[in-house]
Amino acid sequence: MPRVLIVEDEPALRRALAINLKARHYEVDAVGTGTDALAAAATGELDLVILDLGLPDLDGVEVIEGLRGWSQVPIIVLSAREAQAQKVRALDAGADDYVTKPFGMDELLARIRAALRRAEGTEPVPAVVATASFTLDLAAKRATRDGAEVRLTPTEWHLIEALVRRPGTLVPASQLLAEVWGPAYEKETNYLRVYFAQLRRKLEAVPGTPEHFITEPGLGYRFEP
Amino acid sequence: MPRVLIVEDEPALRRALAINLKARHYEVDAVGTGTDALAAAATGELDLVILDLGLPDLDGVEVIEGLRGWSQVPIIVLSAREAQAQKVRALDAGADDYVTKPFGMDELLARIRAALRRAEGTEPVPAVVATASFTLDLAAKRATRDGAEVRLTPTEWHLIEALVRRPGTLVPASQLLAEVWGPAYEKETNYLRVYFAQLRRKLEAVPGTPEHFITEPGLGYRFEP
């Protein structure tokens, strides 16, 4: 479910927003100051920010600019002020939408859906992994070796994703098994042997001496870009 | 300069909007009915649509749905109505923003800038898709194969739109089902089997060995241009 950060200094409204969003199964963080908002945005993976302009510490536009310095996350601004100039400044600073208090919760939820829908199409990260002998497009599910298309099965993709997410890092066998087959399969290391053999046969230049899918005996496996 | 289509039945407001936008150096088209709006959108390359909901011929939501069937162009809705339900319907139908009359021209211009700024990154999806054996006009809902017209049912169009939006990219079966039949149908993969069989029979040169509607077993489907 999408993660939403609520930035609202008034406790009553903050709680009301959080409850309403949680009831729609969003994951909700809520803070009361602009400083906390920037800190929360810096640590977590956010899908949307709901930002009240009337904050005690920072001007709302500063918060927007602080976020836009490094993030494309959609921002919906709330404000009690009717001032046109305020709206224009917020929108030009990088806000996606502007809702004037008092607002209907239905409308806000609809605007949240609209903002999330727009954001979901734009995939800034192509999620492509390339090595000397093959390339992997995790998003499009395409694999090529020496320019030729290679077919991978669903389990092979799942295993590759679990491993490639941490390039150069050793991933314990139990963790791979838990992620791909489920926690109940943590001891079935023979699955890994079978599937890594298939992956090496399909992707490695010399399957006998793998250069990218490395076995660390007794520990796990490592992907070397 | 960005091309903007104004859809507004009241001549005075239509003129006022057109003059203001032209003064900001936008390229402006202006029409007074929903039918003209869809026709204008189908022919030209548009960057933004400003849509009044109170049109004489079509319901505003129908216009939004008609556009969203094949185009990702940003839509800003204007409306005199304060009704929450109206806003929610328009936004969920695919509108990007909703401005209530009376509005300040500064605010509208700021929202236009915000919508265009967002759309900047996303490349447009062509309304006409052509392959070696068939062509699809998503805007006009026309399909031809070897020059002859082919009839597609509404569900077939809906499925094609969901798939063709990401050419060459794998689209998960659950996503196609959620988009065409609704989130409750994510497990009904037999629908996809039936409808892809129909599409291949109607469009592929050799339905038995499809070249454009590719099944990735266990994952989903892929459109290959």
Add this chain to the structure above:
DNA sequence: GCCCCGCGTCAAGATGGCGTCAAGATCGTC
């Protein structure tokens, strides 16, 4: 030098997804 455990390899059986077809159910139209 021998034994044992973990890894790679292979192949056969089980499984589940896919394509196909056709019969109802439903919707829209005249």
Add this chain to the structure above:
DNA sequence: GACGATCTTGACGCCATCTTGACGCGGGGC
């Protein structure tokens, strides 16, 4: 109210994939 088109639902055979077991190899410990 009847007709046609479209959508839904179920059944069936086939095949890629997954699972499972057996075997050989090699390195480390005794």
